Amino acid sequence: MASHSVTLRHHFENAEQQKDASTIGMWMFLVTEIMFFGGLFMAYIAYRGAYPEAFAAGSEKLNIVYGTINTLVLICSSLTMAMAVHSAAVGKKKMIVLFLILTLILGGVFLGIKAVEYHDKYVGHEIPGVNFHPEIDGHPNVAVQNVSLYFALYFGMTGLHAMHMIVGVGMISFLIFKASRGAYTAEWHTPVELFGLYWHFVDIVWIFLFPLLYLIDLHQGR
């Protein structure tokens, strides 16, 4: 356990206690994040319940192919992140860097596709604001301001999610830099592991955003 003396802070009994404290701290943060996104999900549920037709009309404007590809990309990035943590735990230093870079690339692909989607929304006048006039001719009974509500929630929720991805991409770049210098060993790789928790959390948020925003009105035809 000699290597522990390098990274064990003096106020901890042993490496296990130090790691438990860090893990619990990260989970406390993630729990606040659950409530942070939870408020937006609650707003979505409340307004969807009030204006289901308008939400269906808004949902119809999304591109299922982009959404599905992004979901698959994010799941792949979760696998590569889990593999980065695993590589760290078994002490394969080069594999940590490789898997972190793969995760970074997949995160970038997700954000790129998201940017294309946002651009499509911009071109289609589907961003709430002065130029908001989406094509909802197929829904004569739907008020345009209620469709605006759907898109406000769409941009609020996916925007906040994308912001978390951008923060994650920043942090992962730092981790790649440190990992390439061999900072993380089998004995101590807490930053990689805790960042993994954050990355998987962001994946979970998307797991719920995808069906709620893209899928649940699909069966009504488009």
Place this chain on the structure above:
Amino acid sequence: MSNHPDHIVPVRVYIFVFLALMVFTVLTVYAATIDLGRYNIVLALVIACIKASLVIMFFMHVYYSSKLTKAIVIAGLCTLMILFFFTLTDLATRGALQGTTDWVGVPGR
């Protein structure tokens, strides 16, 4: 490895969870194209909950974590359920006072 504090999760677990997530994603997209009426939402959310549970339990190692970590995760999810449950009981029943099933309590309505 005997003095190591970590529980090292085997790679095959990650691969299995990954494949399950992929299958469930394809399944949820396919299920969304079938008209199940109001049960489309239920099915989509059930699949999403299964996917999220797989990620939390295995990718996030909660299955292998200490009881304190498990308690924090469960407490967090319960707090979210309190938010959903009490808001929904209000929204779903307020219209009954006015003889309607509409969600009249939503601001702007």
